Amino acid sequence: MTSASQSLIARSQRVFINTYGRFPVAMVKGSGCRLTDADGRNYLDFVSGIAVCSLGHCHPRVTEAICAQAAQLVHVSNLYHTEPQTVLAELLVAHSFADRVFFCNSGAEANEAAIKLARKHGGADRYEIISLAGSFHGRTLATVAATGQAKFHQGFEPLPAGFAHAPFGDLEALRAMITPATCAILCEPLQGEGGVRPLDKEYLAGIRALCDEHRLLLIFDEVQVGLGRTGSLFAYEQMGVTPDIMTLAKALGNGLPIGAMLTTDGIAASFVPGDHASTFGGNPIGCAAARVVMETMLADGFLAEVRAKGDYLAKGLAGLAAKYPTLAKGARGMGLIQGLVLNDEGIKHGGAMVMKLFERGLLLNFAGNVALRCIPPLVVSREEIDEMLALLDQVFAETV
Numbered sequence: 322m323t324s325a326s327q328s329l330i331a332r333s334q335r336v337f338i339n340t341y342g343r344f345p346v347a348m349v350k351g352s353g354c355r356l357t358d359a360d361g362r363n364y365l366d367f368v369s370g371i372a373v374c375s376l377g378h379c380h381p382r383v384t385e386a387i388c389a390q391a392a393q394l395v396h397v398s399n400l401y402h403t404e405p406q407t408v409l410a411e412l413l414v415a416h417s418f419a420d421r422v423f424f425c426n427s428g429a430e431a432n433e434a435a436i437k438l439a440r441k442h443g444g445a446d447r448y449e450i451i452s453l454a455g456s457f458h459g460r461t462l463a464t465v466a467a468t469g470q471a472k473f474h475q476g477f478e479p480l481p482a483g484f485a486h487a488p489f490g491d492l493e494a495l496r497a498m499i500t501p502a503t504c505a506i507l508c509e510p511l512q513g514e515g516g517v518r519p520l521d522k523e524y525l526a527g528i529r530a531l532c533d534e535h536r537l538l539l540i541f542d543e544v545q546v547g548l549g550r551t552g553s554l555f556a557y558e559q560m561g562v563t564p565d566i567m568t569l570a571k572a573l574g575n576g577l578p579i580g581a582m583l584t585t586d587g588i589a590a591s592f593v594p595g596d597h598a599s600t601f602g603g604n605p606i607g608c609a610a611a612r613v614v615m616e617t618m619l620a621d622g623f624l625a626e627v628r629a630k631g632d633y634l635a636k637g638l639a640g641l642a643a644k645y646p647t648l649a650k651g652a653r654g655m656g657l658i659q660g661l662v663l664n665d666e667g668i669k670h671g672g673a674m675v676m677k678l679f680e681r682g683l684l685l686n687f688a689g690n691v692a693l694r695c696i697p698p699l700v701v702s703r704e705e706i707d708e709m710l711a712l713l714d715q716v717f718a719e720t721v
């Protein structure tokens with residue numbers, strides 16, 4: 322007998338362009354940190370739809386805001402003003418370095434907006450953007466070109482010109498790559514897809530100094546680490562470095578597609594009407610959901626709890642690394658983005674271990690072919706963290 326999941330998967334395989342290597346399951350329902358599949362099996366979710374559902378699945382206040390807005394006004398385009406958009410922009414401006422916001426629908430689009438703004442601001446003959454090896458910035462052609470991983474480039478050449486990649490962690494190499502054509506340096510304060518790899522503070526301070534010295538814009542891609550994930554509203558707040566432009570997306574709408582590009586008055590002035598646009602950007606429903614996300618994260622104690630639970634998770638992962646030194650090297654991350662870094666032997670089994678965890682009802686992913694990445698909803702409980710660690714322990718014990 323075929324299960325409900327299997328029959329949906331068979332239908333999907335006939336109609337989709339084959340771009341995703343999906344787990345063999347159809348999800349039907351979510352609540353908090355749990356998902357239920359079409360056959361009624363439950364999963365503990367340490368992926369959160371890739372760091373998106375930070376308030377957990379179907380957070381009641383988000384659902385309520387979505388439903389209320391859907392009954393009021395769904396879409397009018399940016400030919401007109403709408404209150405949900407303005408309220409959200411005010412919240413982002415009030416709680417960040419930025420003075421102004423541009424809304425779009427995804428992380429790649431937020432980075433596209435940042436790239437265009439940096440080029441426009443740079444002026445004639447200043448168009449080149451330097452990003453870092455191991456980075457991930459999206460799947461559009463420009464953001465693929467900015468992404469510092471060859472596997473995302475292959476088959477899509479020629480890529481748009483004006484992008485260069487500096488070796489990770491090497492400030493002198495980065496300095497040597499700056500030319501009169503350079504207009505910006507783009508980086509993630511902590512590389513997510515690249516394997517949960519934080520940039521250290523001195524390195525980031527050095528990058529900031531290079532930007533100041535050469536009149537370059539510093540763009541932080543906080544698409545994955547922004548909005549509470551690291552234990553502060555934005556990761557840059559803990560890094561001692563303020564960017565000139567910041568991009569956001571994943572967690573902003575707790576599952577609704579919305580992205581944002583934030584910057585200062587002075588830089589924003591380089592864009593004039595007609596320079597950039599998005600039909601759906603700042604859609605009222607996405608903005609209504611994002612307002613609840615912002616207000617919830619800014620409420621007393623929320624971010625402190627993320628930091629405390631992040632420490633708890635990091636200690637648990639470090640304990641597992643100590644227990645299984647043949648598989649894992651240690652934990653790294655900030656707040657509730659933590660990676661258990663595998664060694665060469667562990668990496669061989671990384672994909673298989675993720676599949677075994679899936680079979681036991683734990684969703685986790687293997688980032689950058691180097692780290693088991695834990696990005697649970699920020700509302701995860703210590704009991705759920707313990708449950709995750711126990712499952713990981715079982716699978717490690719079977720693998721060694």
Ligand SMILES: *Cc1c(COP(=O)(O)O)cnc(C)c1O
Nearest residue numbers: 427428429457458459513544545
């Ligand atoms: C996911 C991600 C993106 C791309 O976001 P999409 O919404 O998939 O376009 C860009 N940058 C970083 C750091 C990301 O993690």
